[in-house]
Amino acid sequence: MVSPLMQIYLPIAEVSVNAFLLLGLGGMVGVLSGMFGVGGGFLMTPLLFFIGIPPAVAVATEANQIVASSFSGVLAHLRRKTVDLKMGTVLLVGGLIGSAIGVQVFKILTAMGQVELLVTLCYVVFLGVVGALMFIESLGAIRRSRKPSPAPRPRAHHNWVHGLPFKMRFRQSQLYISAIPVLLIGASVGILAAIMGVGGGFIMVPAMIYILGMPTKVVVGTSLFQIIFVTGFTTLMHATQNYTVDAILALLLLLGGVVGAQIGARIGVRLKAEQLRILLALMVLGVCGKLAFDLVVQPSELYSLGQGVAH
Amino acid sequence: MIRLLIALTLVAVPATAEEVVGALSQNRVAITANFDGSEIFVFGAVKREAPIPDDAGPLHVVITIRGPSEAVVVRRKERTLGIWVNRDSVLVDEAPSFYAIASTGPLTEIMSETARLRHRIGFDKAVRIVGAPDDVDSPRSFSEAVVRIRQDNGLYKQQDGIVDLRDETLFATNVALPANLTEGVYRTRMFLLRDREVVSISDTEIIVRKEGLERWIYAMAHEQPLYYGLLSLAVALFAGWLASEIFRLLRR
Numbered sequence: 001m002v003s004p005l006m007q008i009y010l011p012i013a014e015v016s017v018n019a020f021l022l023l024g025l026g027g028m029v030g031v032l033s034g035m036f037g038v039g040g041g042f043l044m045t046p047l048l049f050f051i052g053i054p055p056a057v058a059v060a061t062e063a064n065q066i067v068a069s070s071f072s073g074v075l076a077h078l079r080r081k082t083v084d085l086k087m088g089t090v091l092l093v094g095g096l097i098g099s100a101i102g103v104q105v106f107k108i109l110t111a112m113g114q115v116e117l118l119v120t121l122c123y124v125v126f127l128g129v130v131g132a133l134m135f136i137e138s139l140g141a142i143r144r145s146r147k148p149s150p151a152p153r154p155r156a157h158h159n160w161v162h163g164l165p166f167k168m169r170f171r172q173s174q175l176y177i178s179a180i181p182v183l184l185i186g187a188s189v190g191i192l193a194a195i196m197g198v199g200g201g202f203i204m205v206p207a208m209i210y211i212l213g214m215p216t217k218v219v220v221g222t223s224l225f226q227i228i229f230v231t232g233f234t235t236l237m238h239a240t241q242n243y244t245v246d247a248i249l250a251l252l253l254l255l256g257g258v259v260g261a262q263i264g265a266r267i268g269v270r271l272k273a274e275q276l277r278i279l280l281a282l283m284v285l286g287v288c289g290k291l292a293f294d295l296v297v298q299p300s301e302l303y304s305l306g307q308g309v310a311h
Numbered sequence: 312m313i314r315l316l317i318a319l320t321l322v323a324v325p326a327t328a329e330e331v332v333g334a335l336s337q338n339r340v341a342i343t344a345n346f347d348g349s350e351i352f353v354f355g356a357v358k359r360e361a362p363i364p365d366d367a368g369p370l371h372v373v374i375t376i377r378g379p380s381e382a383v384v385v386r387r388k389e390r391t392l393g394i395w396v397n398r399d400s401v402l403v404d405e406a407p408s409f410y411a412i413a414s415t416g417p418l419t420e421i422m423s424e425t426a427r428l429r430h431r432i433g434f435d436k437a438v439r440i441v442g443a444p445d446d447v448d449s450p451r452s453f454s455e456a457v458v459r460i461r462q463d464n465g466l467y468k469q470q471d472g473i474v475d476l477r478d479e480t481l482f483a484t485n486v487a488l489p490a491n492l493t494e495g496v497y498r499t500r501m502f503l504l505r506d507r508e509v510v511s512i513s514d515t516e517i518i519v520r521k522e523g524l525e526r527w528i529y530a531m532a533h534e535q536p537l538y539y540g541l542l543s544l545a546v547a548l549f550a551g552w553l554a555s556e557i558f559r560l561l562r563r
Contacts, residue, residue, distance in 0.1 A: 007347040007490065011521060011528040016347055016490035064543050071551030113386045113397045232544050239532065239540030247528050247543055248344070254547065258554040262561075295394040301463075303456030304397065306384040 012246035013057040019252060021051065026065075026253040030260020032283070033069065035267055035276060041066050041198035044253065046123055046287050055116050057246050059106070059197030060238035064250045066199040066231040069257055070224045077221030084172035084218045087182065088225040091204075094183035095230035098190020103237040106195055110242070113306055117295075122196050124292045130202050131284035138277035145274065173214045173222075181211060186226065194234045199227040330358040331372075333501040333513035340488060340497075341522040348490040351376075353413070354483035355501055355513060363479065368506040370479040371414065371421040375432055375502075376486055376517065378409030378466075379495030385453040401453040404441040408493045410434060410461075412469040413484045415476045423507040430502065430509060434458040434467055465489040494519055 006019040025047055033040035041062050048058035077083050109115040166179045185207045189200035204223045208214045214222070239245040333355035340349050353374050383406045386397040412432065414421060427433055438454045447453075461467040466489060474484040497517040503510050521529050531539045 006345070008344055009342055009346040009490065009525060011525040012532055014491065014493060064547050067544060068547035068551040068554075071548050072555040075552065075555040113384065113400055117394075117396055232547075235544055235547075236537070236540040239543060240536040243532050243536060245532065245540060245543050247532075247539075247546070248524075250543060251546065251550075254550050258550065261554075262558050298390070299388060299395055301456075301460065302388045302395075303453065303460065304386050304388070305457060305460055306386060306400075 010246050010249050013053050013249060015052060022252040023256040026256020027260035030257035031264035034261035034264025042202055043287060045197040046291060055119055056110060056242060056244045060242060060244035061246045061249045062197035063231045063234040064245055065253045067228055067235060068254045070199055070227045074221060074224040074228060077224060082218050083221035083225050084170055087170045087173050088222045090179055090182045091186035091226040092229050094186025095190035095226055096233050098187035099194045099230050099234045102191040102194025103241060107241055119196060120291050120295060124288055127284050127288035131281050131288055134277055135281035138274045138281060141274045173218055190230050193230050199231055201227060329503060329510055331501050331503040331511040331513045332356050332358050333515060335515060338517055340517060340519040342525055343523050344525055349488045351486050351488060353486055357480050357503060371416055371504040372474050372476055372482045373414040373502040374474060374484060376411045376497055376499045377407045378497050380405045380407045383457055385456055399447045401447055401450050403454050403457055404439060406438045406457050410437050410467045411486050413473045413486060414471050415474045417471045421504055426509050464491060492519055494521055
């Protein structure tokens, strides 16, 4: 028996949500991720908060969904041989450590009742910074495209990163650098993945380009490669420690997302890159603004309920 | 059915007291994948073994349905450094997950306060803090917050005058169970009142349970979290692979 509204009861979140709403959200974020080449977790998780999914469930389930979308993406990159497996593995080691730390932090803060605040603050800060940077950068790009372009800035081949010990050779990235910054970047993205329910691509990609100096063509594939493992590990940790992965929610988001990503990729081809990025930047800033607004304005209900200690 | 019940009550052997005979349209509620709330028809009759004395006051009925009680942590936000942050928290030791009170009239008018307290009817009696912390001011406001929030979510409701009582014999009402229901035993009590005192109680249970896929997923997530996590991952990887293959074929 299927009710006409297609309400679906999520077994772990313990709320009843419209299935088409979830498919639609998955699809919409999928379109965006296809258009802009981002995972979309950083948009999906706050959207799940807005429709009333408990934050703990939203974060854990989104991690599971990212596994699917990045696996789908990395297969394409592996065929094109644009994945630096060695670099990915070192990032991964850092990522797993970070993820384990992140899940513990998440657990402690859940018990203290501060997890919502932390997640929201992380979002406001990161969405604000990334959105603003992207906005400025794409405005600049539009302005430059109207004038004759100067020669592109050469890649920073030598910065402080190259003075550190424990050097390793990464053939595919044409780099000979210390493993320390690679591990650190991996770990910080791992922590973020666990706390924010994101893949962390929107932080990983700039870090790989500007801090490590990796060539752009291997960046996305390598980032996706390690995101699969980090979000996969995060899913497992959330599932075993917090029991917050909702399989039905993940499945619905995933179905919408997979289709949406393909549609988005096609739309993306027809639009100009700078215009796309300005749109994305505005959207990121919009979500950030809404979250920040909710933090500052006095909420209509000052009290909130949490699970008892007896649980 | 109703005629039969009337007939039965009319031929009842005369004795002294009045007794309530209650029933529910269903004793089980299954939370399945498309569960969107449920409505329970609560009805009953008064078994009378003597005629009603002429000086007796009007008859009234109060029906309560109460979900399983559990401890709840209530947190209060305060403005700190410009943003609203959870600060004080109080453990409310007992709060039913669901509580509906339906009656034939305003509760305070049809029931004496002592009867209400003795039978623990009312939100203030159901949501209780056992050991109030002394470092938090007005702990009472925390238990009131539980009632307010759950009323907003449709989990607590008090509906005066919603029970339909006919000829001081038959009564019936509908109680809506919302979609955000939790599992457990829902205790259903029907109180028969005369002169503001309880003269008879009927006590039954509604069992609310996740069923089918919902049951399976929930049980697996809690009993075998590792396998559940691995299965979730396997589904995600399979979906990712499938999507990549399908769209590769479509692009050709």
